[in-house]
Amino acid sequence: MLRPYQIDLLEKARVEYRNGAKSPCIVLPCGGGKSVIVAEMAKSATAKGNRVLFLVHRRELVEQIKHTFEWWGVDMNLCDVMMVQTASRHITQIKPPKLVITDENHHSKATTYRKIYDAFPDAKRIGVTATPIRLDGSGLSDVNDALVIGVSAKWLIEHKFLAPYDYYAPAIADLSGIKTSHGEFETGSMEKILMKSAIYGDVISHYKKLVDSKQAICYCVSVAHSKAVAEAFCNAGIKAVHIDGTTPKNERDSIISAFRDGGITILCNVDLISEGFDVPDCECAILLRPTKSLTLYIQQSMRCMRYKDNKRAIIIDHVGNYARFGLPDADREWSLQGRPKSEKSRTENEVKVLQCPECFYTFEPPDNDEKICPCCNYVFPKKSRNIEEKQDTELKKITSFLLDFSTPDDCKNMHDLQAYAKKRGYKSGWIYYQAKERGWL
Numbered sequence: 001m002l003r004p005y006q007i008d009l010l011e012k013a014r015v016e017y018r019n020g021a022k023s024p025c026i027v028l029p030c031g032g033g034k035s036v037i038v039a040e041m042a043k044s045a046t047a048k049g050n051r052v053l054f055l056v057h058r059r060e061l062v063e064q065i066k067h068t069f070e071w072w073g074v075d076m077n078l079c080d081v082m083m084v085q086t087a088s089r090h091i092t093q094i095k096p097p098k099l100v101i102t103d104e105n106h107h108s109k110a111t112t113y114r115k116i117y118d119a120f121p122d123a124k125r126i127g128v129t130a131t132p133i134r135l136d137g138s139g140l141s142d143v144n145d146a147l148v149i150g151v152s153a154k155w156l157i158e159h160k161f162l163a164p165y166d167y168y169a170p171a172i173a174d175l176s177g178i179k180t181s182h183g184e185f186e187t188g189s190m191e192k193i194l195m196k197s198a199i200y201g202d203v204i205s206h207y208k209k210l211v212d213s214k215q216a217i218c219y220c221v222s223v224a225h226s227k228a229v230a231e232a233f234c235n236a237g238i239k240a241v242h243i244d245g246t247t248p249k250n251e252r253d254s255i256i257s258a259f260r261d262g263g264i265t266i267l268c269n270v271d272l273i274s275e276g277f278d279v280p281d282c283e284c285a286i287l288l289r290p291t292k293s294l295t296l297y298i299q300q301s302m303r304c305m306r307y308k309d310n311k312r313a314i315i316i317d318h319v320g321n322y323a324r325f326g327l328p329d330a331d332r333e334w335s336l337q338g339r340p341k342s343e344k345s346r347t348e349n350e351v352k353v354l355q356c357p358e359c360f361y362t363f364e365p366p367d368n369d370e371k372i373c374p375c376c377n378y379v380f381p382k383k384s385r386n387i388e389e390k391q392d393t394e395l396k397k398i399t400s401f402l403l404d405f406s407t408p409d410d411c412k413n414m415h416d417l418q419a420y421a422k423k424r425g426y427k428s429g430w431i432y433y434q435a436k437e438r439g440w441l
């Protein structure tokens with residue numbers, strides 16, 4: 001059965017169509033039940049004898065979606081579930097749909113989708129995602145004409161559809177040297193820093209201290225890294241296994257079922273979720289992959305919040321992802337235009353997050369004077385001039401790794417250039433030269 005907020009969302013989408021939209025996009029947090037919403041749309045379309053085309057971005061998702069749809073009562077004789085790449089290559093073989101549903105349509109280039117949309121100009125369309133934004137921060141205005149915004153992650157937590165969570169962010173390495181390529185951190189460069197053996201000891205000791213013996217999914221930067229993390233856990237006597245898209249199916253099935261039964265404690269992977277694995281829920285996530293993708297951050301951190309038995313989810317962020325994006329359930333304003341350019345490199349003012357220096361608990365502080373760690377009751381010093389300055393340098397430490405400009409071209413203003421120069425130890429002459437070249441002086 002649909003939940004009331006899901007029914008509202010469908011109604012809002014109908015209103016958009018009535019107001020002339022052809023291609024709205026539904027926005028709902030991870031765990032809010034996007035798949036049943038689209039299943040309901042597909043069901044009512046096929047019940048009227050209308051054909052439906054459902055586009056996904058990964059092959060592994062096709063079977064999963066088909067199962068969900070069948071279970072929900074969609075007439076599968078009238079519904080094609082296809083990978084977007086396949087559909088765009090075989091457009092002429094597709095029976096013209098009346099409704100095109102696109103899952104997670106921020107994943108691929110707009111051109112691939114548009115090719116399909118243009119082939120069926122009379123079809124209504126609907127998109128669905130938790131994060132209507134591409135890696136470069138651009139919005140979906142080139143494929144959608146309205147956003148239908150559902151309830152927030154905070155709302156889902158308050159109403160017990162998602163578990164409340166505790167967020168700890170003990171840093172384990174200096175990540176400032178990680179390079180960026182095509183808008184995302186570069187794998188080789190992440191590996192180099194995160195595969196230093198000293199780090200594994202820290203990962204394990206924090207795990208033991210914070211969540212000992214609880215099941216966790218550990219998100220890594222590469223297969224080699226993931227295997228090394230699993231090995232480190234095993235060496236510490238904690239049963240951990242690595243799994244990825246190339247793991248043979250029977251082996252994969254037995255790993256997943258052992259994890260479900262509790263025979264495996266830690267599941268290490270690189271991109272399990274978007275690879276379409278049907279992973280059993282567990283209450284703890286260990287983030288070991290720094291990312292610039294809000295989508296990836298949200299998917300990896302919120303997976304453990306699927307509400308179960310009143311348990312709190314626990315997220316251990318070792319790579320400062322919270323500092324780039326805020327906490328997973330931070331209120332975010334979406335627009336078809338994406339994030340304004342000025343927001344792309346966030347500053348400490350925008351990410352309103354406080355980290356306890358004693359226990360690494362990370363939280364959104366209330367807007368009053370007294371700031372106390374909800375985890376260990378550490379009292380943050382009141383603002384006095386001296387301390388303010390001290391806190392300032394602390395914050396700067398965070399921002400300097402937030403603003404990880406990989407080239408001077410990433411700098412948008414003088415302040416950026418100064419930060420860049422400072423981080424790399426460049427002299428003021430360098431700033432002068434760079435600023436002059438950009439016409440800022």
Ligand SMILES: [Zn+2]
Nearest residue numbers: 356359373376
């Ligand atoms: Zn604390």
